[in-house]
Amino acid sequence: MQRRGILRLGVSAGLAAPAIARAQGTGGWPRQPVRLICPFAAGGPTDVAARLVAEGLSNMLPERVVVENRTGSGVVVGTELVAKAPKDGSTFLYSTVAHSVLRALFSNLSFDPVRDFQPVALLGTIxxxxxxxxxxxxxxxxxxxxxxxxxxxxxxxxxxxxxxxxxxxxxxxxxxxxxxxxxxxxxxxxxxxxxxxxxxxxxxxxxxxxxxxxxxxxxxxxxxxxxxxxxxxxxxxxxxxxxxGLPGYEAYTWHMIFAPAGVPEEVVRRMNEAANAVVRDPRTQQRMVEMTIDPRSDTTPETASAWLKGEMEKWEPVVRAIGMTPA
The missing domain is CATH 3.40.190.10 (Periplasmic binding protein-like II)
Structure with a gap:
């Protein structure tokens, strides 16, 4: 029910204006649909939010944005796919706090969660x-x-x-x-x-x-x-x-768009601006609040990177202290 409601959600007039920019040319964007890789199962909360955001992005960017669910080994399979994707703006990652503990949780990753990614925009916390x-x-x-x-x-x-x-x-x-x-x-x-x-x-x-x-x-x-x-x-x-009865316990997840490291800055900036505009849209904001997401529409690639750094500094010691294992 929830997912179908999101897919039926229309795009407000405020998101239609950038269609003019689309007609003016694609700039550095590849002439193919943009893949937004979600390393979580279809129908789950992260997937539902990713599809809401992708719908708005499709009306902001030169090419359609399509969500692909790539699950396995926690978020490793989907994240690895993006780390090794072409650096042309055709592939982005939609992930959560899980990204901040990959380095502490897995000792044999084929990618580095910091070095191989560029945070683009923090979208909200839950x-x-x-x-x-x-x-x-x-x-x-x-x-x-x-x-x-x-x-x-x-x-x-x-x-x-x-x-x-x-x-x-x-x-x-x-x-x-x-x-x-x-x-x-x-x-x-x-x-x-x-x-x-x-x-x-x-x-x-x-x-x-x-x-x-x-x-x-x-x-x-x-x-x-x-x-x-x-x-x-x-x-x-x-x-x-x-x-x-458990004072001091708080926990949140968050939603962020990442690009593979090496994607042109022009593409990263444009995706950031588009993501912020999508979250600012009143109907998108309302839908996010209904999904218990506290929306964020004011981040830059720099502030998103700083957020990720802070989350890694917060959670990596917890993972090690608890002795958490991947499964």
Missing amino acids: PMLLQLNNNVPARNLGELIAMVRANPGRYDYGSSGAGGAVHLATELFLHAAGGLKMNHVPYRGSAPAMPDLLNGNLTMFLNVASDGVESVKRGATRGLAISSARRIPQLPDLPTFAEA
Whole structure:
């Protein structure tokens, strides 16, 4: 339902003006559709957001922007594809906080997450939503922590992929709650994990909020806490982790467009300007807020690079301290 709604979303008049620039020539852009590689499963929250952004970009740039889902080994398969893609502006990466922990999580990457990429634009940030299968007896965060602590290694949690935002946020939660032990079950995206949460094969899913709100609203899963500093309007009765008894725990994912290193600066700047314009569009902003994304439309390649550097400095020590492994 959510994805179909996004695909039906029309483009406002404000996004039509750059069509004039398209008629004036393509500049440094290749005369072929631009691939926006999403290293997450189709139908998941990152894919849905990527398609919303790609729709707007297609109306801003000389060529159509097409989302391609390339999953595997967390986000490694899709990210590697972009790192080795032609440096002509035909291929970009749409990724998340998962990019910031690749270097700490994998020791044998064939690419460097910093050296081989140019951050283009930070698009927004999203909190995480802690959900349980309805048959789990825990009714609040304290009861969940006590239940898991009393039964180390008995319960399973799902993630959208090894090293992804869900994996990272969950391991940080388990660490912050006193070193809880649960079994990690990685999936190729959030969408494939949800059926197992619903049918009881998973105990817990610290899901990206944009993908978890509806199942909590309709009572299909039980929401326990939101990982932001403040409650979210979509679930006003859901407490933050601090309110639920775990002060100091906050976790977010974020969405960013990357280019392969070596893409001409003109192309990077144009993609940045187009991405910011897409996010500024009122209807896009409204849709992003509905997806629990806090939109950003003011970043440059330089500020996006600084953001990535800060996130790596924040999360890499956490990964190493926790002893997180890819699967």
